[in-house]
Amino acid sequence: TTARITIDRDFTIGDVPRRLFGSFVEHMGRCVYTGIYEPGHPQADARGFRKDVLALVKELGPTVVRYPGGNFVSGYLWEDGVGPVEKRPRRLDGAWHTIETNAFGLHEFVEWAKEADVEVMEAVNLGTRGVEEARALVEYANHPSGTYWSDLRRQNGAADPFDIKLWCLGNELDGPWQIGGKTAQEYGRLAQETAKAMKFVDPSIELVAVGSSNRQMPTFGSWEHTVLTHAYDEVDYISMHAYYQEHDGDAASFLAEAVDMDAFIEGVIATVDAVKAAGKHTKQVDISFDEWNVWYQSGLETEDQPHLVAAQWREHPRLIEDTYNVTDAVVVGTFLHSLLRHGDRVKIANQAQLVNVIAPIRSEEGGPAWRQSIFWPFARIAQHARGRILRLAIDSSQVSTKRYGDVDVVDAAATWDEESGTIALFLANRSLTEASDLTVDLRGLGATTVRSAEVLTVPEGGDRLVANVVDDQDRVGLTPLRGVDVVDGAVRATLPPLSWSVVLLD
Ligand code: AHR
CATH class of the missing domain: 3.20.20.80 (Glycosidases)
Structure with a gap:
C-alpha cells in the first residue's frame, strides 16, 4: 500500500x-x-x-x-x-x-x-x-x-x-x-x-x-x-x-x-x-x-472482572x-x-x-x-508532541473494515516546534499484512535530517497478540525504523504491517 x-x-x-x-x-x-x-x-x-x-x-x-x-x-x-x-x-x-x-x-x-x-x-x-x-x-x-x-x-x-x-x-x-x-x-x-x-x-x-x-x-x-x-x-x-x-x-x-x-x-x-x-x-x-483507552469489557472472563470479584469485600x-x-x-x-x-x-x-x-x-x-x-x-x-499541531492532508490506500467501511491504512498526526525546528511525525500502519510506502511532503518546513526513527511492531517470532508480561517484560517495545530518508523536501519511509512509528526531523 x-x-x-x-x-x-x-x-x-x-x-x-x-x-x-x-x-x-x-x-x-x-x-x-x-x-x-x-x-x-x-x-x-x-x-x-x-x-x-x-x-x-x-x-x-x-x-x-x-x-x-x-x-x-x-x-x-x-x-x-x-x-x-x-x-x-x-x-x-x-x-x-x-x-x-x-x-x-x-x-x-x-x-x-x-x-x-x-x-x-x-x-x-x-x-x-x-x-x-x-x-x-x-x-x-x-x-x-x-x-x-x-x-x-x-x-x-x-x-x-x-x-x-x-x-x-x-x-x-x-x-x-x-x-x-x-x-x-x-x-x-x-x-x-x-x-x-x-x-x-x-x-x-x-x-x-x-x-x-x-x-x-x-x-x-x-x-x-x-x-x-x-x-x-x-x-x-x-x-x-x-x-x-x-x-x-x-x-x-x-x-x-x-x-x-x-x-x-x-x-x-x-x-x-x-x-x-x-x-x-x-x-x-x-x-x-478525561477517560479513554482500550479496555476488554466483554469476552474476557478472567478472574479480575468486577462482577466476579464482587463475591466478597476485600482491600x-x-x-x-x-x-x-x-x-x-x-x-x-x-x-x-x-x-x-x-x-x-x-x-x-x-x-x-x-x-x-x-x-x-x-x-x-x-x-x-x-x-x-x-x-x-x-x-x-x-x-x-511540542509546538504546533500540523494539519495533515493524507492520501492513503484504504483498508476495508466491517464497522467503518473503507478507512485510511495510514493514520497520522504531526507537530512542529518552531523554536527547536523539530518536526515530529506519528504514524500508524493499520494493515495486518502489508507494509506501506510513505511519502511526507514537507512544504515550507525546511527539515533536512532524520534525527531518529523508531517503530513498534510484531517482534520476531511473535504475532500481533504478543504482550509484555511479568516473566517477559520487554517483548514489545520500540526498535529502530530503518531506511527513513529526507530527499528533495520529502520524507520517504516504509511502515511495516501493524506498526506504530515516531520519526523526528530537524
Ligand atoms: O476507568 C474505569 C471506570 O470507567 C471509571 O471508574 C469510570 O468512570 C468508567 O466507567
Whole structure:
C-alpha cells in the first residue's frame, strides 16, 4: 500500500495542549494500593511511594493526573482521606465492592504528584454529595489560611495551599451504574450551582462538567445539550469518556476505532457550539477527554472482572488488569493521533488508568513493575508532541473494515516546534499484512535530517497478540525504523504491517 501526507508550515491546528497527555489514578483495584503506593515494598520510599513505579511514570511522562475517580468518587467522602492515618475510617466502596482503608488520600496524592511532576486534576463527589462538600474541598485545598477548612489543612501538615486548578464536577452521572446517577436536568442544575460556589471560593479554578459516559449512551447529545444549557457560563470544559476493544477477532475494525473517536469528538463539539450559539455566549467551552483507552469489557472472563470479584469485600482486589498486546499499542497510538488532530478543542485528555487498572504500567505486590505495550506510543507522543499541531492532508490506500467501511491504512498526526525546528511525525500502519510506502511532503518546513526513527511492531517470532508480561517484560517495545530518508523536501519511509512509528526531523 502507499500513503502520501502533505504538511505545510502555514497549515496548523493550534498549539499542542500539553494537558492532552494526562492520566488517571482512581481508588480502584490496585492502581493506588500496590500500584503507586505500597509501604513495605523494597522500592518504597519513607512515604510508601513505590520508586520503581514513579520512575516508570516519569518515563511515561503524563502532564496531569485525574484523581480519585472514576465511579469511586461518587460515593467518596474526601474528609476520610485527610488527617492522622490511624484515625481514618475504613469504608465500603460500593462502586468497586472494595474495602477502602483511606490510608492514601488527598495529601498523599498531592505529595505523590509533586514527586511525579504532574498537575493534579481533582474530582468532587456529585453522586451522594453536593455544593457544600465541594466548596469545602476547594477551601481546604486552595485557600491560604485563616478559615476553618484551610487551617485544618495546615494542621494536617500542609502549610501551603495545594493550588489545584483543574476540577471535575463529578463523574459519569448519566450512567445507571453510577452511585447517585442523575437526569441531565438534575445534573445540569447541580453542576451549575456547584461550579458557582466553587468559583466563589477560588475564581482561578477551571471546571469540567460531566458529559456522556460513552457515545452509545441513549442520552448522548441531549445530555450535553441540557447540561450546558444550564451550566455554560459556569464551566470551562465538558468531559468525554470512551473505551474500545477488539470484538470477535475483528482486528481490522478494532484498528479503525479512531474513526469513531474522531466522530465522537466532532459530535460533542457540534453540540457545545449549538448551545453556545443559541445562548449567545462568547466564551468557548472546550473538551476534557478525561477517560479513554482500550479496555476488554466483554469476552474476557478472567478472574479480575468486577462482577466476579464482587463475591466478597476485600482491600485492593485485582480489577481489570488488562494485558495489552501489539495490536492494542497501535490502536492506542491512533487514539493519541485523534486527540492531537482535535487539539484546537480537546484541551485535556486522560488515559485511564495509570497503573495496573487498564494501564500502561503494571506492578506486582512486593514484586517488579514493568511497561505494557501501550506505554510506548504514549511516552513518545507525550515527549515529542511540542509546538504546533500540523494539519495533515493524507492520501492513503484504504483498508476495508466491517464497522467503518473503507478507512485510511495510514493514520497520522504531526507537530512542529518552531523554536527547536523539530518536526515530529506519528504514524500508524493499520494493515495486518502489508507494509506501506510513505511519502511526507514537507512544504515550507525546511527539515533536512532524520534525527531518529523508531517503530513498534510484531517482534520476531511473535504475532500481533504478543504482550509484555511479568516473566517477559520487554517483548514489545520500540526498535529502530530503518531506511527513513529526507530527499528533495520529502520524507520517504516504509511502515511495516501493524506498526506504530515516531520519526523526528530537524
Ligand atoms: O476507568 C474505569 C471506570 O470507567 C471509571 O471508574 C469510570 O468512570 C468508567 O466507567
